Amino acid sequence: MSIHSTRRHLLGVLGAGGLALGAAACGSSDPFEEEDGSGGDSGSGSSDGGGSGAAIAIGSQAYYSNEIIAELFAQALEAEGLTVDRQYQIGQREVYMPELESGALDVLPEYLGNLLQHYDSEAVSATPEEVHSALAEALPDGLRVLDFAEATDQDSYTTTADFASAHSLTAIGDLAGVDEDLTIAANSEFEVRPYGPDGAKEVYGVDVSVVPVEDSGGPLTVQALVDGDVQLADIYTSDPAIAENDLVVLEDPESMILPQNVVPVVSEKIDEAAADAIDAVLAELSADDLVELNRRSTVEQQSSADIASAWLSEKGLV
């Protein structure tokens, strides 16, 4: 599914004014430069046995929310006295996963469903626990996932409070009783996703057609919903715009939508002490916390470092 990396990918490509192709296309960072730079670090790291002396390289997707989570991990590790090398805003999963596999990166915040689909494109939706254990199987040697957080950042069928109360909607299945043509604003790939119109029909008996709005649940998608151009929108569940616009995320009792709980993927360089520090962050990271962290970035325009240090001290983690 790769929602987050894809949306940055899209903007990067458009921003560059051309349509690049292939997995390495990435607007915001040069993957080869990253490779050279951090490859050197890893070389010096492995020369002293990859032990505790070398810096832990933390990467992030080119997605603001992902960078905030990476920064939470970074500061939590630093609080344990470890040295951290920040390698943020690496575009696509196709670019950074090989970096993790080669040992050039050691930690990267991921999302359960997206990461599983990267290794198993046939993966079907399931509970977070099931996806987590499937991931443990699917990851290549040398990589593992730590525990996942309650916080999730996944696709949704979201509607306005007015529409929900007018038709007594709480779950996606309730849409079957709505006696009008339903449209959902979403990126056009939503059309071919398992939780797209075909999934809604199959799992919940709901007919819905896609109105493509290509800003990945961003302001245009939200506005199309609020304006009433569409009745539904695919907005990522950690988006502060949901609360700000009094929107309602319809429940998905059948787990049609792939769960996207935050889960760190780490290399062998992460020992028990380091893993414990990261796990402590994950244990505190609730769904509401992630929305609030994002809000501090999108609404208050704070830097990821400031947001992370404030949140870690609020939670007593540093």
Next chain:
Amino acid sequence: MNENPFLGALDWLADPMRWSGPSGIPVRTAEHLGYTALGVLVAALIAVPVGLYVGHTGRFKGLAVGAAGVARALPTLGLVTLFALLVGIGLTAPLLAFVTLAIPSLLAGAYSAVESADPATVDAARAQGMTEWQILTRVEIPLGMSLLVGGVRGATVQVVATAMLAAYVGSGGLGRYIFQGLGSQDYPQMIAGSLLVIVLALVLDLALLLLQRLTAPRGTVAP
């Protein structure tokens, strides 16, 4: 599907299934051409009269050149997003952006068309007792017609190559293939969409070049 995305794109294009239905290539191509024609037409209704006026009178030339330069520098994706936030999703927002994109070429084509007439010829027409309107329509425009068409050509090629952005905010056109291919890592589909846009741009460019040649008055140098 072929491993190589370029060959995959050819396979994609060769599939007969793609050539029918409401999201088939003929429908998407017609939408794409429709958006282009509408954008260029609306822009021409604004820019050509202004350009002719500026070219004929010589007034406000600095302003017209400056405004055209600024409009050229505007990023079209930014404009589409901005207009869509103002007027909502649909065709209006991208159309406004395409009009903005097309105006500079049309404006420059129109005033340079009029300006290109030899001042001695224009003076001779005036001395014969032609009104200013007659000078414009019977002397300056016919003499500059190929430059005017050149402006239309520039605007059309720019808009047809950019009209994929209509799909960014809920409309159709060949952009649907490009965005869907990009979003679902279906690169053959994305490249096929791009190839179709490229072919359209080349065909329109050649057709309008031909028109430019045909409209060049005898005795002048064809472009």
